[in-house]
Amino acid sequence: MLVVAALVLVALALAGVAPRVMARRTGFRRSPRPALVVWQCVSLAAVLAALAAGPAVVPAIAGPGHGRAVVGGLALALSAGMLLRLLWSGHRVGTRLRAVRREHRELVDLLGLPEDVGAGQVTDRDGTVRVLAHPTPTAYCLPGLRGRVVLTRGALESLPQDQLAAVLAHERAHLRARHDLVLEFFTVLHRAVPPWLRSGAALAEVQLLVEVLADRAAVRVAGVTPVARALVTLAQGRHPEAAMAAGGGTALARMELLAAAERSARWLSALMYGFAVAVLAVPLALVAAAFSR
Amino acid sequence: MATAPTPRLGELERAVMEHLWTRTGNGDGPATVREVHDVVGAERDLAYTTLMTVLDRLTRKGVVERERDGRAWRYAPVGSREQLTARTLRDALGGLAADDRRAAMVHFLDEASADEIADLRAALAALEARRDAPPA
Numbered sequence: 001m002l003v004v005a006a007l008v009l010v011a012l013a014l015a016g017v018a019p020r021v022m023a024r025r026t027g028f029r030r031s032p033r034p035a036l037v038v039w040q041c042v043s044l045a046a047v048l049a050a051l052a053a054g055p056a057v058v059p060a061i062a063g064p065g066h067g068r069a070v071v072g073g074l075a076l077a078l079s080a081g082m083l084l085r086l087l088w089s090g091h092r093v094g095t096r097l098r099a100v101r102r103e104h105r106e107l108v109d110l111l112g113l114p115e116d117v118g119a120g121q122v123t124d125r126d127g128t129v130r131v132l133a134h135p136t137p138t139a140y141c142l143p144g145l146r147g148r149v150v151l152t153r154g155a156l157e158s159l160p161q162d163q164l165a166a167v168l169a170h171e172r173a174h175l176r177a178r179h180d181l182v183l184e185f186f187t188v189l190h191r192a193v194p195p196w197l198r199s200g201a202a203l204a205e206v207q208l209l210v211e212v213l214a215d216r217a218a219v220r221v222a223g224v225t226p227v228a229r230a231l232v233t234l235a236q237g238r239h240p241e242a243a244m245a246a247g248g249g250t251a252l253a254r255m256e257l258l259a260a261a262e263r264s265a266r267w268l269s270a271l272m273y274g275f276a277v278a279v280l281a282v283p284l285a286l287v288a289a290a291f292s293r
Numbered sequence: 294m295a296t297a298p299t300p301r302l303g304e305l306e307r308a309v310m311e312h313l314w315t316r317t318g319n320g321d322g323p324a325t326v327r328e329v330h331d332v333v334g335a336e337r338d339l340a341y342t343t344l345m346t347v348l349d350r351l352t353r354k355g356v357v358e359r360e361r362d363g364r365a366w367r368y369a370p371v372g373s374r375e376q377l378t379a380r381t382l383r384d385a386l387g388g389l390a391a392d393d394r395r396a397a398m399v400h401f402l403d404e405a406s407a408d409e410i411a412d413l414r415a416a417l418a419a420l421e422a423r424r425d426a427p428p429a
Contacts, residue, residue, distance in 0.1 A: 100397040106354050107381045109303055110310055111374060132378050139401040140385060152382065167401055174399045183399075210399070225424060232417050235405040251405055252412050259420040 001060045003290040004075075007053040010282055014046035015193045019202035029257055032212040034272035036182060039206050041276035043189040047086065049283035054079025056290035086192040093188050097180075101142050108132065108142070108150050122151070122168065128175065129168070131156065137234055141171040143180030155234065163230035166222035170230075173217030179210045208250045215254055228258045302347070308333050309347050313357065313370045323360060323367035 022028070022042070028035040057075035061068045112130030122129050129149045137154035141147060149171040159167060174180070186206045190198055218227045231251050312333050316324055330344040348368050351357040356377060359366040372380070385398055405413065 097397050103354075104381070104384060104397065107356070107377070107384075110307060110351075110354070110356060111378050111381060132382060133374065134378050134382050136382065136386070138382070138386065140398045142398055150385070170401060171399075179399065225421060228417050228420050231402065232410070232413050234402045235413055236410050251402055252409060252416060255413055255416040255420070259416065259423065 001057075003286050004053055004056045004060060007049045007056055007283060007286050007290075010286065011046050011049035011053065012197070014042050014049065014279070016197045016199070018042050018046075019199040023199065023201035023205045026253075028272070029209065029212055029253070030260065031269050031272060032209045032216070034269045034276070036206065036209050036213070038272050038276045038279075039202070039209070040182070040186065041280045043186060043193075043202075045279045045283050047189055047192060048280075049286070051079050051082055051086075052283055052287045052290075054082075056287060059291055082192075086188070089191045090188040093184060093191065097184060098144070101144050105142050105144070105146065105148055108148055112150075113153075122156070122164070128172075139167045139171060139234065141174050143175055143178065147175035149175065158233055159230060162222055162226040163233055166218045166226040166230045167234070169221035170214045170218040170227070173214040174210070177213065177217075179214065182210060183207065204250075208253060211250055211254055212257055215258060219258070224258055228255055231255055231258075302350075305333070305337070305339075305343075305347055306351060308337075309344070309351065310356065310370065310374075313368065314374055317370060317373070323362075323369035325362070325365045325367055327365070329368070 019042070022039070028038070054075040054077075058072045061071055108130040111132060113133055122131070128147055129151065132150060132152045134152040135154040136152055137158045139149070139151050139155050141149045149168060151167075155167070156164065183206065186203065190203050215227055231254060235251050309329060312329060313324060316322075326341065326345045326348055329348065330339070330341050333339075334341065334344045348357060348359070348366075352359055352368070356371055357368050358371050359368045361367075371377070385400075
């Protein structure tokens with residue numbers, strides 16, 4: 001029974017407490033890749049612990065008796081319920097995402113201006129870039145197997161060549177590294193956690209880490225200064241009415257990370273990977289303990 | 294549909310849209326499949342049914358609408374290129390529910406407020422000053 005209590009506590013700690021603590025440790029943003037792995041492992045471990053708590057009840061109460069069977073059955077039903085909720089969440093998030101993306105991709109494919117891409121401003125060897133005839137300078141990507149980088153004519157007009165290269169490198173990094181899958185996995189786990197327990201800061205932090213990774217890829221292609229300038233160029237080009245009054249923008253955090261050019265220490269990354277593995281091992285060890293008696 | 298639409302089909306859809314937009318620009322009304330085929334299909338040596346398929350696909354994508362005219366359908370774009378572009382971008386920039394949009398598209402930048410832009414500029418100036426200065 002002690003193991004069951006431990007699993008429940010671990011699940012609550014990893015789903016409720018850990019994200020709130022981790023989201024405040026902004027120093028880890030300098031190691032975006034291990035930080036993302038830690039986030040994924042923590043949320044996965046939380047889900048594993050929660051799912052395992054039900055089955056772990058069974059060996060603890062093994063023995064004859066009608067009452068025990070009822071308790072065991074209830075515990076298993078609870079776990080099965082959580083698993084269904086998780087799968088349903090995954091299915092819903094996934095289908096919705098793909099529908100929105102497909103519809104949007106069809107539109108940008110129809111409306112994009114190939115002549116602008118061909119005009120030499122954008123090198124588009126793989127045919128993924130679409131330019132929309134619109135004055136609002138903006139850039140985004142539609143991830144997926146048939147990914148697209150979407151730019152507006154406003155963006156082409158306001159970004160000098162080196163900044164444009166930075167923006168394209170950033171978006172291509174998202175597409176190439178399938179950052180959307182990282183986000184999707186995390187979103188599914190996030191939504192599977194009951195609303196009173198889940199932490200919005202965690203999702204925001206993971207989204208920021210993905211941007212930091214893409215920024216680093218852009219720096220490797222275009223250099224620090226063009227990436228930093230492009231952040232400002234695109235931020236100030238937005239029409240005020242499109243801007244949300246509330247903060248929560250990640251641009252400033254990214255700018256500060258660009259300025260902090262020094263890379264994080266190797267040992268810190270190693271420590272973070274080690275922590276990720278250890279966290280994942282906790283529910284597995286507890287399950288092993290539950291069934292080994 | 295068994296196979297994914299080929300790039301050629303995409304190119305054809307664009308050509309048909311261009312033709313429909315030109316017609317609207319010239320003040321011509323909605324076009325029949327035959328009329329679209331005579332212009333877009335003939336120069337590409339395409340079958341009538343191919344154009345019918347393309348117009349049907351465009352209708353399902355919601356960029357073309359059709360109306361009955363006797364025994365034939367007449368097709369027209371639901372808006373000009375500018376209108377459809379504005380609509381598409383509105384979806385991307387905030388028309389869709391924030392959750393859907395955030396997850397479906399990865400933006401270079403989130404919305405920034407005036408204060409944030411001022412902070413950003415200051416941070417950029419500091420960054421540039423640091424990089425321009427000779428290493429200490």
